[in-house]
Amino acid sequence: MPFQAIPRRLKLWRGQRRSKLSDLAAQIVPPAVFPWTQDGAEDFFAEEPGSTPGTLRIDPDAAPSELIAIDYSRTHWERQLLAAPTDCEPLLDSGSVTWLDVQGLGSEDVLRQLGQVFRLHALTLEDIANVPQRPKVEFEDDRILVLVHMLSPRGKGGGYFTEQVSLLLGSNYVVTVQEESEHDALEPVRERLRTDRGIIRRMGSDYLLCALLDAIVDGCYPAMDYYAQEIERLECAILFEPDRKLMREIYMIERDLLTLRRWMAPQTHAIALLMREQHPLISQDVRAYLQECYEHATDILDVVTLYQELTVNLMNLYMSAVSNRMNEIMKVLTIVSAIFIPLTFLAGIYGMNFNTETSPWNMPELNWRYGYLACWLVMIVIACGLVLYFWRRGWFKNSF
Structure with a gap:
């Protein structure tokens, strides 16, 4: 019985993975400002027109x-490094629970053997290998x-990056397929086992699948704290200097949050459907x-929505701070x-x-002995009078 797609293949043609606007933004803002964002992370994988369904794009x-296989039961726990997916077949026939963790998508032979061992449909294997896909859940008997x-945390460089994780649940096994092996949010589950x-x-x-999903969802909380600190820092910087x-940094945060919301919303829906x-x-x-x-997941989605509103604010x-600063400059120029x-x-x-x-009426004071000094005195009195008038009206407050 083929998988029931929920949804099945939402792969719209989007042209190139990065639009001209994204290219322009990458030139304006260095990518090191928010290092977790990857090039093209805003778009899901799009098939080329006319391509054969089930093609793996490595x-x-x-x-x-x-x-990496982790086999466990109430009384034992064992971790093994496997050379091929076929090596896990003896574990699948035992009465214990097996977690097969495939880290890395660079070996097409390994992925195809994985599909043969677990009898995966060609379209299912395509969704696993061709990343990133829209979060979803598919049911079979x-x-x-x-x-x-x-x-996932980037490590010494700081920041976060996103990757797709595919989870396959069977009667006594769970298979996870990750894009890389260096960093992930699943270490707490390994430690608990x-x-x-x-x-x-x-x-x-089924509980192992739930624990893995919970670790993946909870892994978003440190990133939310990171964005909360960035938004607070930018707010203080905007108010005082x-x-x-700062506007470019705000734009990058808004772009990152938009990317988070784009895959967090269907991911929350997928977990609800699974439940x-x-x-x-x-x-x-x-x-x-x-x-x-x-x-x-709903809580994180609400936080992302809230942070999007905060970035708009x-x-x-x-813009208000810049306008007020311009008004102050104009006020100083007006006073002068x-x-x-x-x-x-x-x-x-x-x-x-x-x-x-x-x-005799043509400026007789020009021939006066004290005419030049009198002119200076009049101008000084006028200038001092105007300065005193503006000061009493409060025009000099926060102007200099």
Whole structure:
């Protein structure tokens, strides 16, 4: 029975993966400002027109595939490095639970062997290998496929980056396929299995799937804290020292949050569908834990929406701060102009050079002994009077 797509193949042609606007933004803002954003991370994978369905597009720069199997039960825990997916077949026939973690999408042979071992449809294997896909969940009689996105810490460089994680649930196994092996948010689950903390080793594969989804969702909280600190920092910087580069940083945060919301919304819907679907592979007890996972995903989605609104408010605050700063500059120029206008008027009058010998009314004060000093005194009195007037009106507050 083929998979029921929920949705099946939402792969619209979008032209190039990066639009001209994204290219322009990359030139304006250095990518090191927010290092978790990857080139082309805004768009999901798009098929080329006329391509054959089920074609695997292996990125030449993709990490080679590594296979790690964790087999556990109530009484034992074992971790193995496998050379090929076929090596896990003996584990699948045992009565324990097996977690096969495939790290890296650079080996097409490994991915095709994985499809043969677990009898994956060609379109399903295509969704696993051709990343990034839109988060979704697909149901079959004896398995469930879940595609989600995960935020992982970058490490020493700081920041976060996103990658797709494909989860395949069977009766006694869970298969996860990641894009790389260096960083992920699944280490807490590995530690719980190793130390036998909690009830994870006494539950089935459905609980392991729920634990992995919960770790992926909870891995978004540190990124939300990161953005909260960035928004608070930008708000203080805008209030006290607005600068043009702040507007570029606000734009990058808004762009990152838009990308987060774009895959977080369908991911939340996928978890809700997984929780509500009455599938025999998911027990009623595990549905309660999926409910908590769904609440966490909804909480993160609400936080992303809130931060998007805050970035819009930051943009408006920046424009208001720049406008107020311009008003202050204009006020200073107005004060200076108001003081020098009467002085310029007097200087213009006495610069007309009328001949005093032609008429006694042609500026007789020019021949006065103290005429020059009197002119200076009048101009000083006018300037001081205007300064005193503006000061009493409060025009000098926050102007200099």
